[in-house]
Amino acid sequence: MSSTGKKNTQKQEKIVSMFDNIAPTYDTANRVMSMGVDKSWRRKACDLAYGYSAKDTIDRIVDVACGTGDMMDFWKNRAEKQGIAIGEIVGVDPSNGMVNVARKKYPKFNYHIAKATEIPLEDASADILSITYGIRNVVEREAALKEFNRVLKKDGLVVILEFMKNENPSTLGKIRDFYMNKILPKIGGFISKNLEAYEYLPNSIGDFSTVANMQNELEDAGFEMLYTKSFSMDISTLLIARKKR
Ligand SMILES: C[S@@+](CC[C@H](N)C(=O)[O-])C[C@H]1O[C@@H](n2cnc3c(N)ncnc32)[C@H](O)[C@@H]1O
Structure with missing residues (x-):
């Protein structure tokens, strides 16, 4: 393995072990930190993706970096509200600790302990693939986007929710950055007793992609952009793209 490959592997292992450590308190910290806005x-x-998919029967939804499973539950509940039948919802995450919490909360979903770059599912087998607050933890992002493309059916949708890097923040954006860089890590660190893990959050956003860059990367991986919008003082960005090749 090259020295970059080795460094990436070590970086990725460190991130996953950090999630293993904070898994027991992840949901509590998340609830307090997000104050429910997520x-x-x-x-x-979910609603936009179901609209774009325009199907009333969906074979498979894959939630990558599923963590403690809440996004999977949103997929299920929103589908029920709209009368959409779903064959299977599958969670994929390399952290045993996070998936163990998800399994207890949502035993009806299926799970795989695996990274975004090695999803153990057949080619062209998913209608929708989501990754919520997970893509910034994926060290080999380009390989992961290709893997998403492989797993999705033609015209399948990739749905990304993420805290994106803001290059030219407005005054409100600066307030947001202060809150996320200085206040949030202290709250998360206090609840989890793991300050290092929560100091990683703003660092990972600082290092992470801008929205424009992410759109380019999706297009390079064979997707066509359908929707991009940032919410709540640009804290969170939603991107939806369709597999075109
Ligand atoms: C901030 S949590 C988000 C969990 C969940 N998606 C949510 O919306 O609450 C990030 C998750 O990414 C997972 N993760 C880290 N590296 C990953 C990788 N290479 N591939 C897939 N998931 C990864 C972590 O184990 C963790 O569960």
Whole structure:
């Protein structure tokens, strides 16, 4: 393995072990830190994707970086509200700790312990693939986007919710950055007793892609952009793209 490959592997292992460590307190910290606003972003993501898919029967939805499973539950509940039948919802995440929590909360979904770059599902077998607050933790992002393309059916949808890097923040954006860089890590660190893990959050956003860059990467991986919007002082960005090749 090349030295970059080795470094990436080590970086990725460190991230996954951090999630293993914070898994037991992840949901509590998340609830306090997000104050519930993420729910409206998740609902919006599901409703828009169901609208774009325009199907009343969906064979498979894959939630990559599923963590403790909440996005899978949104997919299920929003589908029920709209009378959409779903064959299977599958969660994929390399952290045993996070998936163990998900399994207890949502035993009816199926799970795989695996990275975004090695999804153990057949080619062209999913209608929708989501990754919510997960893509910034994927060290080999380009390989992961190709893998998403492989797993999706032609015209399948990739749905990304993420905290994106903001290059020219407005005054409101600066307030957001202060909150996310200085206040949030302290709250998460206090609840989880793991300050290092929560200091990683703003660092990972700082290092992460801008919205324009992410759109280009999706297009390079064979997707056509359908929707991009940032919500709540640009804290969270939703991107939806369709597999075109
Ligand atoms: C911030 S949590 C988000 C969990 C969940 N999607 C949500 O919306 O609450 C990030 C998740 O990414 C997972 N993760 C880290 N590296 C990954 C990788 N290479 N491939 C897939 N998931 C990964 C972590 O284990 C963790 O569960």
